[in-house]
Amino acid sequence: DTAVSQTPKYLVTQMGNDKSIKCEQNLGHDTMYWYKQDSKKFLKIMFSYNNKELIINETVPNRFSPKSPDKAHLNLHINSLELGDSAVYFCASSPAPGQGDSGYTFGSGTRLTVV
Amino acid sequence: DQQVKQNSPSLSVQEGRISILNCDYTNSMFDYFLWYKKYPAEGPTFLISISSIKDKNEDGRFTVFLNKSAKHLSLHIVPSQPGDSAVYFCAASPYNTNAGKSTFGDGTTLTVKP
Numbered sequence: 001d002t003a004v005s006q007t008p009k010y011l012v013t014q015m016g017n018d019k020s021i022k023c024e025q026n027l028g029h030d031t032m033y034w035y036k037q038d039s040k041k042f043l044k045i046m047f048s049y050n051n052k053e054l055i056i057n058e059t060v061p062n063r064f065s066p067k068s069p070d071k072a073h074l075n076l077h078i079n080s081l082e083l084g085d086s087a088v089y090f091c092a093s094s095p096a097p098g099q100g101d102s103g104y105t106f107g108s109g110t111r112l113t114v115v
Numbered sequence: 116d117q118q119v120k121q122n123s124p125s126l127s128v129q130e131g132r133i134s135i136l137n138c139d140y141t142n143s144m145f146d147y148f149l150w151y152k153k154y155p156a157e158g159p160t161f162l163i164s165i166s167s168i169k170d171k172n173e174d175g176r177f178t179v180f181l182n183k184s185a186k187h188l189s190l191h192i193v194p195s196q197p198g199d200s201a202v203y204f205c206a207a208s209p210y211n212t213n214a215g216k217s218t219f220g221d222g223t224t225l226t227v228k229p
């Protein structure tokens with residue numbers, strides 16, 4: 001009954017590989033997000049989709065490409081992985097864009113390690 | 116540009132005492148302020164929020180205070196329990212929800228000792 005589920009939970013891969021992280025929410029929310037938590041622990045927005053439409057696209061390398069086949073799914077594909085991409089990636093959702101007063105619902109994170 | 120700062124990386128308190136976690140922000144356009152709690156290997160979970168028209172919001176043992184003139188908010192946990200041991204993130208969000216862009220602090224690790 002997980003509200004926001006992301007797979008895989010752990011991902012270890014070599015530099016130069018291409019990998020994908022999947023996210024699904026069963027809350028009926030319209031808006032989904034990808035956040036990156038780096039070694040300094042900051043949670044930084046990467047992308048946001050509202051009803052399959054891209055609404056936030058922060059300054060991230062274009063090796064990162066989000067895809068939202070429907071409003072319940074937001075996947076993240078990363079090409080040509082680099083060491084600096086190692087981080088924990090969190091998917092989140094909300095009923096509408098923005099946190100409002102009830103916040104986001106986060107997935108449990110995907111720890112990506114590039115070796 | 117760190118718009119939301121949590122200057123204390125860690126805090127240790129005794130069970131039953133008060134825990135006070137602090138957060139400062141710089142952007143006066145923020146209208147909602149939220150606290151999240153995060154356990155290891157889990158995602159952050161929403162705890163409590165406050166809008167800029169209020170200066171206090173209470174939910175059980177958790178109270179958030181907002182001082183807009185000082186651009187400062189704090190989370191009080193009374194009484195603290197060992198299960199409260201976690202990383203706490205504050206977040207700030209503009210009213211214009213179409214922007215959808217919230218900013219998070221880098222977290223404070225709270226340890227509540229039995």
